Amino acid sequence: MKNIVSFKYNFVFIILIVTTILYFNSLSNNFNIDDRLYYTDELINKDISEAIKIIFTEPSFTQADGLRHEYRPVSKLLFYLEVKIFGINPFVSHTISLLFFQSFLLLLWYFIKRVVQSKDSFLAEASILLLAVHPLSTEIVCSSKAREELYVVLFGLIAVISLFKHLRTKKKAYLVSLFLCFVLAILSKKTGILLLITLPLLFYMWSEEFKIKNAIVFAGLLFLAGYFTIFIHDKLESGDRILLFAENPLIAENVTLAERTKTGFHVIGKYITTILYPGHLSSYYGYPLFDIVKNVTCHFFIGLLFFIIGIPAGIYLFLKRKKFGFFLLASLIILFSFSNIPELLPGVFADRFGFIILLFMAPILVKLVIISFLIFKGSSNLKYYLIIVPALLLSLLSYKRSLEWKDSETLFEADLKSYPENYKLLLELGNFYFEKSLAENDFNEKEKSLILGKKYYERYAKIPFDNHAIKSNLAVINCMLGKEAECNDVISVSLSNREKEQYLMYLHEYFFNKNDTLKAIQYLEKVLVFNPDYQKGYETLNRLYFKSGYRQKGIAILSKFISKYPESPLGYAEMANYLLTQKDTLNALPYIEKAAIRKPYNPGVLSFLIDYYQKKGNHAKAGYYNSMLSERE
Numbered sequence: 287m288k289n290i291v292s293f294k295y296n297f298v299f300i301i302l303i304v305t306t307i308l309y310f311n312s313l314s315n316n317f318n319i320d321d322r323l324y325y326t327d328e329l330i331n332k333d334i335s336e337a338i339k340i341i342f343t344e345p346s347f348t349q350a351d352g353l354r355h356e357y358r359p360v361s362k363l364l365f366y367l368e369v370k371i372f373g374i375n376p377f378v379s380h381t382i383s384l385l386f387f388q389s390f391l392l393l394l395w396y397f398i399k400r401v402v403q404s405k406d407s408f409l410a411e412a413s414i415l416l417l418a419v420h421p422l423s424t425e426i427v428c429s430s431k432a433r434e435e436l437y438v439v440l441f442g443l444i445a446v447i448s449l450f451k452h453l454r455t456k457k458k459a460y461l462v463s464l465f466l467c468f469v470l471a472i473l474s475k476k477t478g479i480l481l482l483i484t485l486p487l488l489f490y491m492w493s494e495e496f497k498i499k500n501a502i503v504f505a506g507l508l509f510l511a512g513y514f515t516i517f518i519h520d521k522l523e524s525g526d527r528i529l530l531f532a533e534n535p536l537i538a539e540n541v542t543l544a545e546r547t548k549t550g551f552h553v554i555g556k557y558i559t560t561i562l563y564p565g566h567l568s569s570y571y572g573y574p575l576f577d578i579v580k581n582v583t584c585h586f587f588i589g590l591l592f593f594i595i596g597i598p599a600g601i602y603l604f605l606k607r608k609k610f611g612f613f614l615l616a617s618l619i620i621l622f623s624f625s626n627i628p629e630l631l632p633g634v635f636a637d638r639f640g641f642i643i644l645l646f647m648a649p650i651l652v653k654l655v656i657i658s659f660l661i662f663k664g665s666s667n668l669k670y671y672l673i674i675v676p677a678l679l680l681s682l683l684s685y686k687r688s689l690e691w692k693d694s695e696t697l698f699e700a701d702l703k704s705y706p707e708n709y710k711l712l713l714e715l716g717n718f719y720f721e722k723s724l725a726e727n728d729f730n731e732k733e734k735s736l737i738l739g740k741k742y743y744e745r746y747a748k749i750p751f752d753n754h755a756i757k758s759n760l761a762v763i764n765c766m767l768g769k770e771a772e773c774n775d776v777i778s779v780s781l782s783n784r785e786k787e788q789y790l791m792y793l794h795e796y797f798f799n800k801n802d803t804l805k806a807i808q809y810l811e812k813v814l815v816f817n818p819d820y821q822k823g824y825e826t827l828n829r830l831y832f833k834s835g836y837r838q839k840g841i842a843i844l845s846k847f848i849s850k851y852p853e854s855p856l857g858y859a860e861m862a863n864y865l866l867t868q869k870d871t872l873n874a875l876p877y878i879e880k881a882a883i884r885k886p887y888n889p890g891v892l893s894f895l896i897d898y899y900q901k902k903g904n905h906a907k908a909g910y911y912n913s914m915l916s917e918r919e
Contacts, residue, residue, distance in 0.1 A: 298395070301388065301391050301392060301395070302392075304681070305384065305387065305418050306388075307685075308685050308688060309384050309688055312383075312427060312428045312688050313384070314377065315376060315428060315691055315692050316376050316692070317376050317430060318429055318691060318693060318694055318697060319697070320429070320431045321376075321430040323346075323347045324365040324430065324431055325374045327374070328348070329341070330369055330374075334370070338363065341359045341362050341363050342363075344522070346359065346362045356523060357473075357519050357520075357522045357523035358434060361433075361473075379430040380427075380428070380430065383427050383430060383433045386436045387423070387427045389440070390440050391414055391418055393440070393443055395410065397447050398410040408652075409653065412652045412655075412673045413648040413652050414648075415677055416648045416651065416673075416676075417645060419684055420561075420641075420644055420648075420680050422561065422564055422567075422641045422644050423684065424637070424687040424688050424691065425569070425637040425638050426641050427688070428687075429638075429691065434474055434475045435475065435641065435642065437474035438471050438474045438478045439642065439645065441468075441471035441474060441478065442467070442468075442480075442484075445464050445468050445471065445485065446484075448463040448467065449464050449489065450488075453489070453492045453493060453494070464485070465511050468512070469511060469515050472512065472515045473515065476516075476519060477639075479512055480619070480620055480623060480642075482508060483619050487612055487615060489504050489505075490604075490607075491609070491612055534626070534630060534632060534633060534634055535549075535578050545578050545580055546626065546627060548581075548582065548583075549576070549579040549634075550589075550622075550625035550626050551589035551590045551593075551625065552576075552583050552585045552589065553625045553635055554585075554589030554592065555587070555592075557589075557621060557635070557639070557643055558588055558592055558621075559585065560640055561643065564640075564680070564683060565683065567637055567687055567701075568701040568704055568711075569637075569698070570711060576635055589621075592618075593618060596614050596617070597618060599614060600615040601615070610649070610650065610653060613646050613647070613649050613650050617643060617647045620646060621643055624636075624643065655672045655673060658672070659672060694714075695718055695719075698711050698714050698718060712743075712745045713743075713756070715738075715739075716742035716743035717739075718739075719736070720736070720739040723735035723739060733767065736763050736766055737767065739759075739763055740760065740763045740764070743763065744760065761773070762792065765789045765793055765796075766796060768796035768797060783816045786816050787817045787820075790809050790810075790812045790813045791810075791813050793805075794806050794809035794813060798826075798830075803830055804834065807827065807830045807834065810826060811827065814827065818850075821847075821851065821856065824843055824856075824857070825847075825860055828864070831843060832867075841861075844860055844864070854884065855888060856881075858878070858884070859877070859878075861874075862874045862875075862877035862878045862881060875898075878894065882895055882911060882914070892912075892914055893915065895907070895911045896911045896915065
């Protein structure tokens with residue numbers, strides 16, 4: 287008994303240590319790709335009752351362009367509570383994801399060892415260890431949004447535990463728990479509907495005296511609960527979701543059933559080979575990694591062969607109530623569900639779906655290792671080495687992959703190295719660096735981001751698509767990088783003065799930051815031709831004139847500014863500043879006073895006049911400007 291207890295706690299310790307080592311670095315990661323869909327300030331200032339009403343009666347996600355889609359109220363509620371308590375904090379978010387992952391693994395182990403009381407310790411613990419260290423688990427842990435998959439499997443596991451307890455004790459409380467967790471799993475994410483298949487299979491497996499009537503009643507109630515939940519889900523999910531199917535080539539109207547089937551088995555083969563060798567993972571698997579499969583492929587044959595062998599073997603073992611019959615049938619059903627054959631999915635392939643498939647395939651893989659050990663009659667320790675060595679290799683791959691989830695930049699760069707032909711990633715990287723440049727205040731960092739954005743946009747622009755938006759962004763980047771010839775070509779064909787003004791402004795800002803004053807002047811003069819009402823332009827231009835020694839031009843532009851905007855204090859203040867730099871206080875004074883009496887009052891100008899007149903002994907004027915300063919305060 288002591289050895290069993292000792293081993294029990296040793297395994298718990300091993301799982302906690304291994305997962306912490308693999309994913310500790312992810313705690314310092316930033317938010318990534320789709321994480322912001324949950325981490326918004328949309329509900330943060332609302333009280334809980336109002337937030338819950340919105341969460342359960344409206345689509346869950348709102349894109350920047352106003353597109354609304356999906357209905358995952360339980361996941362959104364849990365994320366809302368996290369933000370309400372801790373604020374929007376990536377460290378907290380990634381810590382919670384790791385704790386949920388560890389909790390799921392330990393609950394799975396507890397269920398197998400203590401609830402089912404499986405005597406095959408090696409199979410159970412090796413399967414859980416494989417799940418813990420496999421690279422397909424990295425997205426579940428490192429992507430905060432992918433935590434919704436953890437919610438699904440956690441609620442699903444509690445439902446499974448409740449089913450087992452109900453069948454053993456006949457207590458109705460466990461039946462209530464089962465149906466509640468089933469509904470919560472679906473409302474966390476629609477993939478929870480797969481429990482509609484796995485729970486009846488387990489009902490048959492675990493029923494001590496299987497009765498058709500009881501099975502029909504259970505399956506019927508489960509179906510009604512699932513149907514009602516999906517009905518509500520589909521009613522409240524926005525129709526905008528269909529617009530996002532652009533990621534899936536099978537949405538095309540001219541796709542035949544044969545092509546869809548070939549593509550589906552190709553996807554199944556890809557899942558199987560990725561589980562066996564997860565050396566190349568990606569956060570995005572759309573075009574062109576997955577296109578419509580018109581001819582049979584290696585992955586197609588692997589997927590088809592798995593089904594040809596798996597279906598009869600799974601049915602045979604399941605009817606004999608062998609647990610591997612259940613694992614095999616569950617794997618086949620889930621693979622088929624994610625293949626796009628029965629229903630089109632927004633994406634063709636996803637690492638997070640691979641995690642769910644691995645959950646059922648891990649025991650099969652471990653069993654194959656045990657069978658190999660028995661065939662070759664190896665030593666009693668050989669089977670441990672056959673698991674430990676792959677586990678170490680998988681751990682290295684998982685650690686490497688978790689580092690790649692640091693931020694969007696690192697992730698997309700790594701994905702592009704794995705799949706250089708994935709030109710969607712070129713677009714994502716171009717967008718990332720372009721948006722990063724717009725948010726940068728430091729010019730050198732802005733320039734670096736622009737150069738990288740330009741590199742990826744130019745590679746993407748070579749793809750024969752309608753790249754109008756990309757070409758528009760490239761035009762902006764060329765102007766922001768001071769590419770005069772390219773920018774002037776764009777200006778020459780621009781339709782509106784507003785566009786021309788903006789492109790010229792980009793050129794001006796580039797040369798201004800590069801301290802090329804003459805070119806900065808040249809382009810700002812052109813800006814004022816297209817927009818003579820640009821007040822900031824007059825202010826900047828006069829300073830550049832004076833800096834370059836063009837005194838008369840500086841005075842002329844200021845005079846024009848003052849005559850155009852006589853009620854603005856800026857022109858008078860600029861003229862006064864110039865005269866003060868020439869140590870001509872006497873001529874500057876009238877401009878300073880004109881600037882001082884125009885709103886908005888400038889405290890610096892008023893303080894200067896107060897100090898000046900106090901020194902001159904003119905207390906009346908000093909008091910006058912002091913009263914204006916007090917009025918402003």
